[in-house]
Amino acid sequence: MKNKGIIGSIIALAVVLIGVFAYQMGSRQTDAAADKPAVKTVGILQFISHPSLDQIKDGVIAGLKKEGYVDGKNIKVEFLNGQGDQSKLNSMSQQLLEKKSDVLVGIATPAAKALANATSDKPIIMGAISDPVSAGLVKNLKKPGGNVTGVNNLTPVDQQIDMAKELFPNAKTVGMIYSSSEENSKSQIERAEKKAAEVGYTVKKYAISSSNDIATITQQACKETDFLYIPQDNTIASAFQTLINESDKAKKPVFVSVDNMVKEGGIATVGQNQFELGVETGKMAAAVLSGKSDPADTPVNVIDYGDMIINEEKAEELNITIPAKIKEEAEVVKGE
Numbered sequence: 001m002k003n004k005g006i007i008g009s010i011i012a013l014a015v016v017l018i019g020v021f022a023y024q025m026g027s028r029q030t031d032a033a034a035d036k037p038a039v040k041t042v043g044i045l046q047f048i049s050h051p052s053l054d055q056i057k058d059g060v061i062a063g064l065k066k067e068g069y070v071d072g073k074n075i076k077v078e079f080l081n082g083q084g085d086q087s088k089l090n091s092m093s094q095q096l097l098e099k100k101s102d103v104l105v106g107i108a109t110p111a112a113k114a115l116a117n118a119t120s121d122k123p124i125i126m127g128a129i130s131d132p133v134s135a136g137l138v139k140n141l142k143k144p145g146g147n148v149t150g151v152n153n154l155t156p157v158d159q160q161i162d163m164a165k166e167l168f169p170n171a172k173t174v175g176m177i178y179s180s181s182e183e184n185s186k187s188q189i190e191r192a193e194k195k196a197a198e199v200g201y202t203v204k205k206y207a208i209s210s211s212n213d214i215a216t217i218t219q220q221a222c223k224e225t226d227f228l229y230i231p232q233d234n235t236i237a238s239a240f241q242t243l244i245n246e247s248d249k250a251k252k253p254v255f256v257s258v259d260n261m262v263k264e265g266g267i268a269t270v271g272q273n274q275f276e277l278g279v280e281t282g283k284m285a286a287a288v289l290s291g292k293s294d295p296a297d298t299p300v301n302v303i304d305y306g307d308m309i310i311n312e313e314k315a316e317e318l319n320i321t322i323p324a325k326i327k328e329e330a331e332v333v334k335g336e
C-alpha cells in the first residue's frame with residue numbers, strides 16, 4: 001500500500017514536470033517567432049529587356065534597400081521577365097500571385113497591366129509608366145482608388161521638341177516612329193505631334209507592328225523627313241541598333257526620349273534618369289510593405305522633368321553644329 005502511494009506520487013510529479021517542460025518549450029518557440037517576423041515577398045514583372053528597363057529594375061532593388069528591405073535578408077524578391085510576350089506576362093502574373101507576393105511591381109505598361117488584370121486586391125506599384133490613366137491602371141493620379149499606384153514618368157515632350165527646334169532650325173518635316181501596340185508610345189506621340197505642329201514642323205507618323213518592321217520603316221521615314229523623333233517605346237528600345245543602322249546610312253539625326261538611346265547613337269534628348277525612376281518605385285513598394293501606404297489613397301508620383309543630353313560624336317558625324325546655349329546647358333556624351 002505504502003509503495004503504491006510513493007509510485008503514485010512519483011508519477012504525479014513526473015506528469016507535472018513534463019507539463020512544465022512542454023509549456024516552457026512552447027513559449028520559447030513563440031518568443032523566437034516574434035523576434036523574427038516572416039520574410040515578405042516582392043514580385044517584380046518586367047515587360048522586356050532593354051537598357052532602360054534593366055536600369056529601372058536595378059533601381060527598384062536599390063530603392064527597397066534604401067528603406068531597409070534587403071533581398072535575401074528580410075525580403076525575398078521574385079523577378080520575372082516577359083520577354084515582350086503577352087501570354088508570358090499573363091502566366092507570370094499568376095505565378096507571382098501563387099508565390100504569395102506581398103507587393104507586386106510592374107515595369108513598363110504591358111507588365112503593369114498584366115498584373116492589374118490578374119488581381120484587384122494585391123497592391124501593385126507601377127514602375128515608370130508613361131500614361132497610367134489612359135492605360136486604365138488608375139482612375140485618378142491624385143487618388144488612384146484601387147490596388148494600383150506608383151511612378152508615372154511623364155516624358156518632357158515640350159522641352160524635347162524645343163531642343164530639337166534649336167538643333168535643327170532649318171528642318172521642315174519630322175518623322176515619328178512608334179509601335180501601334182504600345183499605349184505608352186501612342187500617348188507620347190499625340191503630345192509630341194501637337195507641340196511639333198506648334199513650333200512649325202510638319203509631322204509624319206510611322207507605326208510599326210513589331211521589331212521586324214524597324215529597318216524598312218526607318219528607311220522610308222528617312223527618305224520622307226528631315227529628322228526622326230522616337231518616343232519611349234519598348235519595342236524600339238529593345239532593337240534600337242537596327243534603327244540607328246538605317247538612320248546612319250541615310251545620314252539623318254534621331255532625336256530620342258531617353259538618355260540610353262543618346263549613348264546608343266541618338267543625337268540628343270531631354271531625358272530622365274532611368275535608375276532613379278526605379279529607386280522611386282522601390283521606395284513606394286517599401287511603403288506598402290511597412291504598412292505606411294495603401295495604393296487606393298497614395299497619389300501617383302508624377303516625374304515630369306529631365307536633363308538635356310547631347311551626343312557630340314554623332315553631331316560631328318552628321319555635320320550638325322551644336323548651338324552654344326545647348327553646349328553650355330546639356331550633358332555632352334560620346335556614343336558607346
Ligand code: TRP
Nearest residue numbers: 052108109128129130184232233
Ligand atoms: N514608360 C514606358 C511604359 O510605360 C516604360 C519605359 C520606361 C521605357 N523607360 C523607358 C520605354 C525607356 C522605352 C525606353 O511602358
